[in-house]
Amino acid sequence: MSFAAEPNPPSDALDVLTKSAIKAPAHVFDLLRRLHQLSLDQEFALKNDQTIQKWKKNTDLDAAQRKEFFDNLMRDKFIALTPDKSIFMYNLARASGALNIVECGTSYGVSTIYLALAVGQNAAQKGVAAGGAKVIATENEPSKAKQARKYWEEAGESVERYIELREGDLTKTLQADLPPIDFVLFDIWSPMVMPTLRILEPKLKPGAILLADNTAAPGNGYGEFLSHIRGDGAPYTDMTLPFQDGLEMAVYSPGSSTT
Template sequence: MTNTLSTPTVRDVLTRLHGAADADERAPHRAIPAGADAQELADLMADIYMPISARGGELLYSLIRAARPETVVEFGTSYGISTLYLAAAVADNGVGHVYGTEMSATKLAAAQDVLAEAGLADHVTILHGDARSTLDAVPGPIGLVLLDGWKDLCLPVLRSLEPRLTPGALVVADDTTMATMAEYLDYVRTPGNGYVSVDFPVEDGMEISCRA
């Protein structure tokens, strides 16, 4: 069975990007002004990776291989690290397409470059702009969603996608240890909202929710 993650090209790209992200994590970052909106934050942080962890990426790859979704949505592409895991999975399934969204033009261009370098660009469309509007054009049914953008927007983005979620769709939220994810977690953990939700112990926390 094919596993694109283990091919030298994709493995080398991911190793380089995770290494750069680790170095970025240790570097001092500029202060973020209070009251900045989502686009201002995206522009201010255009040089910061903010990636998913390698273990989180492997989890996403496994979920997509198992679920075989036709449409995968990613909120918050950044430099494309998580996108590589998503794209590798749909490529290996032989079915599906990834729709990402990114507000930073700098990050969008960088993500497109790494996807092309890894030979996975044909499996991904990255939409430029605010996910609350760009994702309106993504066709359903949506089988898997990764929420890894601005944390205060995760719940509004999920709510906007809900009418297009297929029964049994998986919704994965990253960085769930952050205080700003509290409202999102309360929503997906409330049974009346239609999810069965489990906390998964990877770096910075992940919540895996099934649209029941």
């Protein structure tokens, strides 16, 4: 999400989540609609919150004070990937046949549900047992992790069994026990993205897909990450997809010839 963008009326944003957009049991589909609505309502309120507008303009705050304000503000916020981006992500994960996905930034687990549906459906199609396919979810706010688990329990078997939630700072929780990775979602505070990619990169499979949210938002803080994946000789192909505030899609392509 970006505070700079004009808010969309929440009802419009949800229109894309039709029954033909994703394959999901009816109760999971209804759960996703409910959670997106909560997230969109929160974002709508945030964009019109005068406290935030004052905070944005207050140049007296130092970096630590700004971080504290931001962390407190976000502690109970979904900040879920928007429905259009979520649907695209689900279908990309399905089309690529991803079996092992890392989700950087889980919050209340909305995007995790899409990724777990995709992983589970890919596993079923390929005849892979549940243990061989999963979404590694990451969240450092305990109250969010607890509630995310409840939503996944409500979603049931087709979702819950494909999620492994690692609680705590992801730059620590992702240090060990990573499978070869097919797909990564970066939906986390942008300064965390490059340190996390450094941890994940040795485990990326050739052809692995990276998505990163809001790379075209004003002041997005993605500079180091974008330089890394777009640099001369970088082992990636990359495009900013034209969703609101951008959605970066990169494909890990080590050793690919340019001749």
